[in-house]
Structures are given as C-alpha cells and as structure tokens.
Amino acid sequence: MNKHRPYIFLLALFCGLFIAAPAFAQTTPTTTPVDSDGITGIWIGVLQQIEGGTRAAYPFVMVLTQAETGSDVEGTSFIALPDSPSQYAAIALTGSLAGGRFDFAESEVVSQNADELRWCIKRGTLLLNGEELSGAWQGDQTCVPGLISLTRVSEQTSLETIVENELVSGIWVGSLYQDDGGGYPFAMVLSQAGSGDSVQGTSFIALPDDPSTYAAIALDGSISEDQFTFTETEIVAEADSKPFSWCLKNGALTRDGQVLSGTWQGDNTCESGSVVLVRLV
Known part of the structure; x- marks a missing residue:
C-alpha cells in the first residue's frame, strides 16, 4: 500500500462483538509464549471475527492489573463499532498469567452506549510476547469467534x-x-x-x-x-x-x-x- 491508501489505526481498541450467526470452531494460537515481567497496563488493538461475523474487525482495548504477587489479573475491556464509534461497551474481566499465557473471561457489561445491542461476553487465551498480546477468543454458541491482537501502550496500574x-x-x-x-x-x-x-x-x-x-x-x-x-x-x-x-x-x-x-x-x-x-x- 502506498500513501494514497487509507492508513487506519490498529491498536486501539477492537473488541466487543455482537451476538450473531452460528459459532465456528475456535482457532488455537500457534505462537510460543514468552515470559514477561507482567501484564499490567493498557493494551490497544483489534478484535477480529472470522467469516460470518457481524463485522470483520473492531477497535478493542484491555486495561489490565496483575496482582503484586501471583498470577491473578483483573481488568476491563472496551469495544466500539468501527463504523459507529459512539456505540461502545465496557466489560469487566478476570484472568491469570502463567508462563506467558494469559487466560481471560469477561463477566458482565459495566457500561455501554448501545442499549439496543447485545454484546458478546468473551473468553480466550492470549500469548504474551514482549509488548504484544495475541490469540483466539470465543463467546457463547451464538457468537462467531475470532482473534485478538493488542499492543501495550502504557504500564500504568490505574486509569x-x-x-x-x-x-x-x-x-x-x-x-x-x-x-x-x-x-x-x-x-x-x-x-x-x-x-x-x-x-x-x-x-x-x-x-x-x-x-x-x-x-x-x-x-x-x-x-x-x-x-x-x-x-x-x-x-x-x-x-x-x-x-x-x-x-x-x-x-x-x-x-x-x-x-x-x-x-x-x-x-x-x-x-x-x-x-x-x-x-x-
């Protein structure tokens, strides 16, 4: 692509999918996990759905805090519609980090500006490689699964x-x-x-x-x-x-x-x- 083509921001937040269409088989991450000093920080990127999803890609963000001792992680994910970014949701999540492998599960929508939409509550496994997180996610049987790619832009523990x-x-x-x-x-x-x-x-x-x-x-x-x-x-x-x-x-x-x-x-x-x-x- 040359400079005449659009350049869109990737890492920013591409999460939150709608519940729509039948589920597909989950894609398993193939990257080898890399040990890290931790996962605390603000991670920005893209959430994708495989063929059959409502959108191909969404802005997605995770704000994560790892316990000072141990592997427990708490946080919030943020998602917006790429073609209507004023429609978004914040979703609480918990997880654990071990050996460069981050397993997470969202639990509930804590705020949103899209009351008519029903957001997917997601779970997945992301592999930590330096300042990058990537891997597969899935929801319930009505959610089309896909991939998440994120980059850490801040190591702050509080927003x-x-x-x-x-x-x-x-x-x-x-x-x-x-x-x-x-x-x-x-x-x-x-x-x-x-x-x-x-x-x-x-x-x-x-x-x-x-x-x-x-x-x-x-x-x-x-x-x-x-x-x-x-x-x-x-x-x-x-x-x-x-x-x-x-x-x-x-x-x-x-x-x-x-x-x-x-x-x-x-x-x-x-x-x-x-x-x-x-x-x-």
Whole structure:
C-alpha cells in the first residue's frame, strides 16, 4: 500500500462483538509464549471475527492489573463499532498469567452506549510476547469467534492518572476516514499537562484486513476550550515489514462531551479525511 491508501489505526481498541450467526470452531494460537515481567497496563488493538461475523474487525482495548504477587489479573475491556464509534461497551474481566499465557473471561457489561445491542461476553487465551498480546477468543454458541491482537501502550496500574483532566485526557477510539476511501479503526491515548493546554499522546493505526500491519505514532497537541489540534511527530513502533509508508497526520478536532471529531491532513502524498472518536475512559 502506498500513501494514497487509507492508513487506519490498529491498536486501539477492537473488541466487543455482537451476538450473531452460528459459532465456528475456535482457532488455537500457534505462537510460543514468552515470559514477561507482567501484564499490567493498557493494551490497544483489534478484535477480529472470522467469516460470518457481524463485522470483520473492531477497535478493542484491555486495561489490565496483575496482582503484586501471583498470577491473578483483573481488568476491563472496551469495544466500539468501527463504523459507529459512539456505540461502545465496557466489560469487566478476570484472568491469570502463567508462563506467558494469559487466560481471560469477561463477566458482565459495566457500561455501554448501545442499549439496543447485545454484546458478546468473551473468553480466550492470549500469548504474551514482549509488548504484544495475541490469540483466539470465543463467546457463547451464538457468537462467531475470532482473534485478538493488542499492543501495550502504557504500564500504568490505574486509569485515574490518565483521566484526571476532564478535557481530552484518556483513551479515544473510533474511525479514521480518507476522502477517497472507507473508514478504518483508529485510536488516541492522550494526556493533558495539568491545568495547561499542552497535550501529548500516541495514535495507533492498523490495516483492518491485516491488523498485524500497524503503527504507533507519537503526537503533540493543544486544547483550547473544546478545540483540540494535534500533529503527529514520529513513528515509535510498527510492524517489521510493510509495502508502504505511514502518513504523519495533523488535524483539528472538536470535543462534544465524550466525542472528538474533525478533519485531518498529511503531506502532499496523503489523502486527507476525517476522524470520529469516543472517549472510553
């Protein structure tokens, strides 16, 4: 893909599937687990369904806290619809980490902005490899299973330090659009500097049909009342191989409650477009 093609954020949050269609056999992870110092942190990426699912890929996030001693893990997953990111859910989960293998089970929806939807309650096994989590998930018999691919973007043990400022700090998930194409999963993790207007963060992008092709991009910005302007500065992580270069974007977004929306543009070789994001935390 060259710069004329859409570049969508991968790692951001691609979870939460609807209950729909018959179940398929679960796919077993094939990657060898890698021992790690722990799994605590904020993980952003993509949740996929195999053929027959309601959507091919969803923004998905896990916020995980591992016990100081032992293997027990507690947390919350966040999911949004890629084509309607204002519809999302937060789902409580528990799990355990042993030998680089993370077994998890969601238990209940704790908040949502999609009352007419019935979200899948998922369970699965993800393999921890450095700063990446990946593996298979499944739900009940009415949920089409699939795969999860996540990258750790923060090792913080609490979300409170991220959302203490009520303007733009937090995890924002949704879709990025280009004028010449469709929407792609996209996310931003933003932190505002105290009471000032300076903002720092990271955006995450991936190809919706190939979430292993992704990039994490550092950004700087500022917030004035409800106007957020940003400029991406450098790629800080990306897939090892890809047939194109990622666009570095800048844009102006308007905050309306828990929604950020507006336009973006890149250099002369990138098609411009729009962004719609919802704050999950």
